[in-house]
Amino acid sequence: MCDTCGCNITDANAHLLRPGGRLHQTGEGREAVTVLRNLLSENDRQAAHNRAHLDRHQVLAVNLMSSPGAGKTALLEATIEALGDTLRIAVIEGDLETENDAERIRARGVEAIQITTGSACHLDAHMVHQALHGLDLSTIDLLFVENVGNLVCPASFDLGQHYNVTLLSVPEGDDKPAKYPVMFRAADLVLLTKADLLPYLPEFQPGRAERCLRDLASAAPCLSLSARTGEGLAAWLDWLRQTRALLVSQQAAGSSRRPAIQPEGQALHAGEGAF
Numbered sequence: 001m002c003d004t005c006g007c008n009i010t011d012a013n014a015h016l017l018r019p020g021g022r023l024h025q026t027g028e029g030r031e032a033v034t035v036l037r038n039l040l041s042e043n044d045r046q047a048a049h050n051r052a053h054l055d056r057h058q059v060l061a062v063n064l065m066s067s068p069g070a071g072k073t074a075l076l077e078a079t080i081e082a083l084g085d086t087l088r089i090a091v092i093e094g095d096l097e098t099e100n101d102a103e104r105i106r107a108r109g110v111e112a113i114q115i116t117t118g119s120a121c122h123l124d125a126h127m128v129h130q131a132l133h134g135l136d137l138s139t140i141d142l143l144f145v146e147n148v149g150n151l152v153c154p155a156s157f158d159l160g161q162h163y164n165v166t167l168l169s170v171p172e173g174d175d176k177p178a179k180y181p182v183m184f185r186a187a188d189l190v191l192l193t194k195a196d197l198l199p200y201l202p203e204f205q206p207g208r209a210e211r212c213l214r215d216l217a218s219a220a221p222c223l224s225l226s227a228r229t230g231e232g233l234a235a236w237l238d239w240l241r242q243t244r245a246l247l248v249s250q251q252a253a254g255s256s257r258r259p260a261i262q263p264e265g266q267a268l269h270a271g272e273g274a275f
Helices: 032-056 072-083 100-106 125-132 181-185 195-200 206-214 233-252 263-270
Strands: 060-065 089-095 111-116 142-146 163-169 189-193 222-224
Touching: 032 060, 032 125, 060 072, 060 233, 072 089, 072 100, 072 142, 072 189, 072 233, 089 100, 089 125, 100 111, 111 125, 189 206, 206 222, 222 233
Parallel strands: 060 142, 060 163, 089 111, 089 142, 163 189, 189 222
Antiparallel strands: none
16 A cells, blocks of 8 residues: 555655665665665654654644544634634644645644645655754744544654544544544544534444444543534643643653554554555
């Protein structure tokens, strides 16, 4: 799958394989799977560097993951409107093409750095590192990374974020945690979005979606909200405030937090168990 979509080697990490790059000397006859494992290792090294940089500035970084159209950008717009006067917010936007979502964020008065990935179906730590150079972290309290819309690959890559938030929208169906376990196991928080559509889509049962999540042995909180109407938004905002307060105290003490990157997802990217 990932050899087809191009997400193993991206514009941001290709320098590692070029002459003079850290992974250029691969050895004659070395299998591609070894190169891919090394790329994953280099991604983790870069992610740790990103996180250390964020920690020095006491910035909370939240990675938003979902399928396309689940409402990530709408959630960010509502969050900026609610918190923009009390927390300094910036956004890194990931899409294959266009700056459409970044322009929506900028229209709210918030700085947004666009990453266009081309054929890559997720962001990686090298892309985020480049984006961080465009931000003054001393002026930011809360950094959102809006990942590429995809319910598989983003869960397998550490970007340097502290928390993963996975969105599941009502129109998608309540069985997605069962169908896409790698993504939902990586979640520190699950948001059931577009809750204003529940009266029109009674086949979506929030309780059933949460049961599917618990069947994965996930203890992540599961909140229902609507960015359009504001229903349930207060619980999400409270989670952000509390999470940031906890992280800042950890950062001040010299520690940090790493999200739950999924080893089975990394194994898929490295070609293990491929058929």
